[in-house]
Amino acid sequence: MGHIQTLTEFLPARFAEDEDLLRGWLERMGREDPAGAETHEKQAWRSWAELAKNRLILRLHTGPHVCPSEPSELSPECSTMRALGLPYAEHPDYQIAWRPGPARQASSG
Ligand SMILES: [Zn+2]
Numbered sequence: 274m275g276h277i278q279t280l281t282e283f284l285p286a287r288f289a290e291d292e293d294l295l296r297g298w299l300e301r302m303g304r305e306d307p308a309g310a311e312t313h314e315k316q317a318w319r320s321w322a323e324l325a326k327n328r329l330i331l332r333l334h335t336g337p338h339v340c341p342s343e344p345s346e347l348s349p350e351c352s353t354m355r356a357l358g359l360p361y362a363e364h365p366d367y368q369i370a371w372r373p374g375p376a377r378q379a380s381s382g
Pocket residue numbers: 333334338339340351352353354
């Protein structure tokens with residue numbers, strides 16, 4: 274029987290995969306396209322920053338915290354965490370219950 278993952282387990286695993294992909298890409302770039310290194314440097318910097326940002330957001334939302342969005346009945350994780358999971362919706366371990374709900378419109382009263 275497979276262990277049912279939570280987003281708290283799923284997301285760090287995906288981030289680790291992203292990091293591996295990025296490291297592999299950087300290694301290949303260094304070997305195959307040294308001339309284009311400067312162009313790729315910006316891309317690489319942004320990718321690292323995205324990864325760091327995602328890990329930071331996850332850390333801010335895994336413990337007790339105040340989040341303007343409530344968890345759904347299907348998923349105990351807050352909407353911020355479910356939004357973080359969206360880029361990995363094609364992953365076989367991704368669960369439908371994690372899908373973020375429709376963005377709440379600000380009520381004008
Ligand atoms: Zn939250």
